[in-house]
Amino acid sequence: xxxxxxxxxxxxxxxxxxxxxxxxxxxxxxxxxxxxxxxxxxxxxxxxxxxxxxxxxxxxxxxxxxxxxxxxxxxxxxxxxxxxxxxxxxxxxxxxxxxxxxxxxxxxxxxxxxxxxxxxxxxxxxxxxxxxxxxxxxxxxxxxxxxxxxxxxxxxxxxxxxxxxxxxxxxxxxxxxxxxxxxxxxxxxxxxxxxxxxxxxxxxxxxxxxxxxxxxxxxxxxxxxxxxxxxxxxxxxxxxxxxxxxxxxxxxxxx
Amino acid sequence: xxxxxxxxxxxxxxxxxxxxxxxxxxxxxxxxxxxxxxxxxxxxxxxxxxxxxxxxxxxxxxxxxxxxxxxxxxxxxxxxxxxxxxxxxxxxxxxxxxxxxxxxxxxxxxxxxxxxxxxxxxxxxxxxxxxxxxxxxxxxxxxxxxxxxxxxxxxxxxxxxxxxxxxxxxxxxxxxxxxxxxxxxxxxxxxxxxxxxxxxxxxxxxxxxxxxxxxxxxxxxxxxxxxxxxxxxxxxxxxxxxxxxxxxxxxxxxx
Numbered sequence: 001x002x003x004x005x006x007x008x009x010x011x012x013x014x015x016x017x018x019x020x021x022x023x024x025x026x027x028x029x030x031x032x033x034x035x036x037x038x039x040x041x042x043x044x045x046x047x048x049x050x051x052x053x054x055x056x057x058x059x060x061x062x063x064x065x066x067x068x069x070x071x072x073x074x075x076x077x078x079x080x081x082x083x084x085x086x087x088x089x090x091x092x093x094x095x096x097x098x099x100x101x102x103x104x105x106x107x108x109x110x111x112x113x114x115x116x117x118x119x120x121x122x123x124x125x126x127x128x129x130x131x132x133x134x135x136x137x138x139x140x141x142x143x144x145x146x147x148x149x150x151x152x153x154x155x156x157x158x159x160x161x162x163x164x165x166x167x168x169x170x171x172x173x174x175x176x177x178x179x180x181x182x183x184x185x186x187x188x189x190x191x192x193x194x195x196x197x198x199x200x201x202x203x204x205x206x207x208x209x210x211x212x213x214x215x216x217x218x219x220x221x222x223x224x225x226x227x228x229x230x231x232x233x234x235x236x237x238x239x240x241x242x243x244x245x246x247x248x249x250x251x252x253x254x255x
Numbered sequence: 256x257x258x259x260x261x262x263x264x265x266x267x268x269x270x271x272x273x274x275x276x277x278x279x280x281x282x283x284x285x286x287x288x289x290x291x292x293x294x295x296x297x298x299x300x301x302x303x304x305x306x307x308x309x310x311x312x313x314x315x316x317x318x319x320x321x322x323x324x325x326x327x328x329x330x331x332x333x334x335x336x337x338x339x340x341x342x343x344x345x346x347x348x349x350x351x352x353x354x355x356x357x358x359x360x361x362x363x364x365x366x367x368x369x370x371x372x373x374x375x376x377x378x379x380x381x382x383x384x385x386x387x388x389x390x391x392x393x394x395x396x397x398x399x400x401x402x403x404x405x406x407x408x409x410x411x412x413x414x415x416x417x418x419x420x421x422x423x424x425x426x427x428x429x430x431x432x433x434x435x436x437x438x439x440x441x442x443x444x445x446x447x448x449x450x451x452x453x454x455x456x457x458x459x460x461x462x463x464x465x466x467x468x469x470x471x472x473x474x475x476x477x478x479x480x481x482x483x484x485x486x487x488x489x490x491x492x493x494x495x496x497x498x499x500x501x502x503x504x505x506x507x508x509x510x
Contacts, residue, residue: 113374114374117373117374118370118372123408126406142422152378152381152382153377153378153381156420157416159419160420161408164397164412164415165409165411165412167397
């Protein structure tokens, strides 16, 4: 019996700057059926405020409390630990991590820096790690569906580079971190087995949610590639064409 | 009974553009004792011809037959396999891999590109891998001692990034590849247990050589950091201050 839904954003609700066909409607049908929804995204390209504005332009009204982002989780983590961020991410993300002085030291914080992943920036992060900085990955995704329709390198590749060179392991704050799922579940007021995760990343979204006991629905949009469902065991609870089909599926199991 | 020596170059014979104190003399003492020497370097910053010129300027005369470099091994490998290189390395390296048309397809070949490791270049290599290109790492070193005295990211970090994102494994041609050691041993005319490797990289140089049955001497120059010898098991055959001390050690066991 499904009582709440977690939905990924990039590749599920939108690609680039445009909502996917039927996606906004599909969310509306979930809400109309009385099912609470939270958005659980690994995006680190935009600050929370910007993402909420972008979603509003696509016709989807989302409050900060409904939106779970790695940078917001990082802010809470750094504050609790007294750490100042050494940020390697898009400049647009900086506002979510601004004003953290940190009296206990530095934490290298890696997001999807895109063209900002220069040798110089990566080497500076490497040296900070060698000097004892904490090591936080906002996300560790391998790739994403880029604006030109092809897959492009995501933050995880650069996290792997720094892990290999430094011999250290990053703490991943975004999906598939159990803590990240848990905070969204707490906000939904659901036990894991009462919730479903809908995403296009078979590892971070579907595998991560299912490892916690949630249902996991893989959509064939965004970064989905044929056969992706075969890469996790157990396989996804369902594999469907898009968010609209996923919502049909959820509504069947919540009736 | 040691009958031949393999010597690493960067961090052992020279750092930056300057020979280390006593290094050129030390090589001379090995040769005077009748011990054949080969140089086994993972450097991918300069073409073979340039490196030989640089060594000559430092007072060390080295022939192409005495010098084992990943790019030279890559040339032979690509030629034998009919592959054309998609090269991600310093422009200076291109001449070692020029003129390989390749009728069987592409191979992504990663060296130490330094500032050439841009997001764009890495993403192009990633996409070539997704399209089925072979995947060759000239070397997979984690870091090197940079001109400013600090450690900097080496090619291995970027190999790890592409391995993680693509789910593929690179074939490493340089140290610690057994084939790379084997070709230098064949040139020395020594069985592994008759040869010693002298290097500053505890993994690639010392661990790699010892895995083949050679003696491995770690020098406390170049990228050496205190305690490095504790990171491999069994530990290095010897840990000494520099190449000169390593040669003293070798001459004792070759007498």
